[in-house]
Amino acid sequence: MSRIRVAVNGYGVIGKRVADAVLLQPDMELAGTADITSDWRIAPAACRIPIYAATDEAQHTMLASGIPVQGSLDELLDSSDIVVDSTPKHVAAKNIERYRSAGLKFVLQGGESHQTTGHSFVAEANYQSALGRESTRVVSCNTTSIVRVLGALDNANLLQKARGVLFRRATDPWESHLGGIMNTVVPEDKIPSHQGPDAQTVMPDLDIITIAAKSSHTQTHNHYWTLHLTREASTTEVLQALQKDSRIAFIRMSDGLSALNSTVELMRDIGRPRGDMWEVAIWEDLVTVNGNEAYLTYQVCNEAIVVPDTIDAIRALDGRVEDAESSIRITDQSLGMRQDFLRNRDAAL
Amino acid sequence: MSRIRVAVNGYGVIGKRVADAVLLQPDMELAGTADITSDWRIAPAACRIPIYAATDEAQHTMLASGIPVQGSLDELLDSSDIVVDSTPKHVAAKNIERYRSAGLKFVLQGGESHQTTGHSFVAEANYQSALGRESTRVVSCNTTSIVRVLGALDNANLLQKARGVLFRRATDPWESHLGGIMNTVVPEDKIPSHQGPDAQTVMPDLDIITIAAKSSHTQTHNHYWTLHLTREASTTEVLQALQKDSRIAFIRMSDGLSALNSTVELMRDIGRPRGDMWEVAIWEDLVTVNGNEAYLTYQVCNEAIVVPDTIDAIRALDGRVEDAESSIRITDQSLGMRQDFLRNRDAAL
Numbered sequence: 001m002s003r004i005r006v007a008v009n010g011y012g013v014i015g016k017r018v019a020d021a022v023l024l025q026p027d028m029e030l031a032g033t034a035d036i037t038s039d040w041r042i043a044p045a046a047c048r049i050p051i052y053a054a055t056d057e058a059q060h061t062m063l064a065s066g067i068p069v070q071g072s073l074d075e076l077l078d079s080s081d082i083v084v085d086s087t088p089k090h091v092a093a094k095n096i097e098r099y100r101s102a103g104l105k106f107v108l109q110g111g112e113s114h115q116t117t118g119h120s121f122v123a124e125a126n127y128q129s130a131l132g133r134e135s136t137r138v139v140s141c142n143t144t145s146i147v148r149v150l151g152a153l154d155n156a157n158l159l160q161k162a163r164g165v166l167f168r169r170a171t172d173p174w175e176s177h178l179g180g181i182m183n184t185v186v187p188e189d190k191i192p193s194h195q196g197p198d199a200q201t202v203m204p205d206l207d208i209i210t211i212a213a214k215s216s217h218t219q220t221h222n223h224y225w226t227l228h229l230t231r232e233a234s235t236t237e238v239l240q241a242l243q244k245d246s247r248i249a250f251i252r253m254s255d256g257l258s259a260l261n262s263t264v265e266l267m268r269d270i271g272r273p274r275g276d277m278w279e280v281a282i283w284e285d286l287v288t289v290n291g292n293e294a295y296l297t298y299q300v301c302n303e304a305i306v307v308p309d310t311i312d313a314i315r316a317l318d319g320r321v322e323d324a325e326s327s328i329r330i331t332d333q334s335l336g337m338r339q340d341f342l343r344n345r346d347a348a349l
Numbered sequence: 350m351s352r353i354r355v356a357v358n359g360y361g362v363i364g365k366r367v368a369d370a371v372l373l374q375p376d377m378e379l380a381g382t383a384d385i386t387s388d389w390r391i392a393p394a395a396c397r398i399p400i401y402a403a404t405d406e407a408q409h410t411m412l413a414s415g416i417p418v419q420g421s422l423d424e425l426l427d428s429s430d431i432v433v434d435s436t437p438k439h440v441a442a443k444n445i446e447r448y449r450s451a452g453l454k455f456v457l458q459g460g461e462s463h464q465t466t467g468h469s470f471v472a473e474a475n476y477q478s479a480l481g482r483e484s485t486r487v488v489s490c491n492t493t494s495i496v497r498v499l500g501a502l503d504n505a506n507l508l509q510k511a512r513g514v515l516f517r518r519a520t521d522p523w524e525s526h527l528g529g530i531m532n533t534v535v536p537e538d539k540i541p542s543h544q545g546p547d548a549q550t551v552m553p554d555l556d557i558i559t560i561a562a563k564s565s566h567t568q569t570h571n572h573y574w575t576l577h578l579t580r581e582a583s584t585t586e587v588l589q590a591l592q593k594d595s596r597i598a599f600i601r602m603s604d605g606l607s608a609l610n611s612t613v614e615l616m617r618d619i620g621r622p623r624g625d626m627w628e629v630a631i632w633e634d635l636v637t638v639n640g641n642e643a644y645l646t647y648q649v650c651n652e653a654i655v656v657p658d659t660i661d662a663i664r665a666l667d668g669r670v671e672d673a674e675s676s677i678r679i680t681d682q683s684l685g686m687r688q689d690f691l692r693n694r695d696a697a698l
Contacts, residue, residue, distance in 0.1 A: 039605030259526030
């Protein structure tokens with residue numbers, strides 16, 4: 001079958017990772033990426049990816065900076081089947097009409113509202129309902145992690161309600177010199193925070209409250225959950241339910257992985273591109289069950305976690321791979337996703 | 350010719366990078382690595398590198414943790430020609446007798462004193478005098494950068510004396526959870542700091558004073574230099590002199606590389622293993638010359654910069670590659686070192 005020609009509009013933290021992931025898919029082709037930058041952020045892409053200018057002004061600056069521009073965003077869209085919009089928050093909503101005029105299907109990111117597409121996407125939860133649609137929105141990093149983890153417990157009929165505290169990273173490493181909080185914690189100014197309702201756009205019946213705060217670090221989010229189960233369960237049952245999601249990985253304090261930076265370093269050591277962690281990493285030996293209450297802690301790489309779901313979203317809109325399992329398998333294998341970074345998972349439980 | 354069998358004793362920040370670099374050399378073979386850890390720090394190596402236990406106790410713990418131990422440190426040494434000691438500071442000095450009894454040549458790292466080997470090494474400066482020796486010591490990250498940069502200017506007969514201020518990283522990312530300074534700067538408690546005299550172990554005639562301080566960040570050092578030249582010179586002359594060292598790379602504020610984290614992110618984007626930068630990165634557009642004074646600013650990746658020199662040190666002790674240029678070329682090509690991360694260097698000047 002012919003390959004899906006994918007355009008990536010916005011070559012930032014998410015866009016550059018999605019572009020790299022598209023290049024690895026057997027059934028996709030990267031038509032190119034469009035952006036407005038002309039400095040070090042786009043230059044390394046020039047030798048690998050066709051680059052287009054998102055605006056006339058950008059085209060001028062890019063050419064002046066020696067970026068080999070292939071054409072305008074419209075030209076990129078004309079030669080593509082599906083566009084992934086990874087422009088900054090709230091910019092994408094304005095691009096929708098442009099995509100529609102070009103007759104393109106489109107994937108938006110979690111910075112946009114659910115209403116922009118009427119469908120919010122996490123591969124394990126609702127690939128099926130996105131099949132053949134014109135568009136979908138891959139939910140944000142925190143929400144993706146919530147749906148993966150709580151979804152896995154819900155699939156095992158174990159989850160009644162969930163109360164979570166989210167310690168978010170302050171800013172991304174690449175822009176930390178532009179300012180960020182330091183030496184403090186900033187609680188979000190309302191409870192519940194938006195991530196709970198956002199998870200409900202994918203799992204409407206989820207009983208969830210989230211409380212969020214910004215911490216003074218730059219890499220990865222960290223979630224703390226109190227879960228009310230539907231019945232008394234064992235730790236093993238909870239772990240087995242979580243293990244059914246191929247995008248949940250297990251880490252352990254007993255392996256010395258005792259802080260966010262330990263896992264970040266491990267991703268460097270196992271050769272991950274950009275040190276990325278596409279999986280939600282749950283501390284296996286912190287999973288604690290008391291009767292019908294369970295507590296768990298996990299880590300979310302905000303730069304990378306939505307990348308596999310974005311790939312699956314492309315495939316769902318295309319419509320030819322009809323089941324989530326097949327798409328997830330192709331994506332997971334192409335990226336090299338793992339359920340355990342240090343052991344053979346089957347042996348671990 | 351037969352390959353040099355290299356043992357790496359100590360699989361930490363430097364050791365793991367040296368091991369990976371040895372694997373890439375056409376004339377070397379990695380006999381294995383020895384360590385005492387049995388957690389996430391060593392586990393990812395198990396599928397790629399023969400692992401040995403540095404102590405009997407470690408062997409016990411490693412086996413209990415499922416690390417496939419090949420044998421003891423002595424067994425590793427028995428099957429090697431040269432050992433790179435990358436154990437923590439001041440541990441290496443105690444290992445020397447062991448290496449000698451095993452009849453091995455050995456490379457120490459900059460944490461040890463010059464006296465331990467009687468020879469301190471930076472490839473561009475004194476490969477020749479290490480040829481066939483029993484041992485040498487690769488100087489520390491800061492000192493390596495100083496010898497590269499000041500050595501390049503000295504080779505062009507441009508350098509009279511150098512006065513530098515070094516902003517060091519507080520601690521390495523992997524151990525930042527164990528403590529480090531925050532939200533402050535800690536000036537070193539004596540002037541001159543040790544890096545100047547350390548550079549003189551390689552370049553004895555260098556007129557140099559260094560002042561150092563620890564800053565609250567975790568990735569890379571940052572140097573600020575005032576150089577007194579032997580004569581009035583142009584910026585172009587200074588840049589051309591620096592360009593002669595293949596391990597000096599040029600970055601630019603005008604490319605948006607405006608802070609340490611920008612360059613760290615760029616290394617992720619160009620696919621460097623662990624985000625490593627083996628080159629000294631000089632801000633080309635900050636190189637400023639006023640008559641016979643020059644000022645420059647550069648960035649040093651403390652985790653990675655000594656890796657290429659360590660590889661060359663192995664080759665120098667072995668003695669079969671007799672000139673620095675040949676060894677440096679092999680090392681640079683195997684790692685993919687560059688003088689410019691965004692442009693073809695020849696076109697840039």
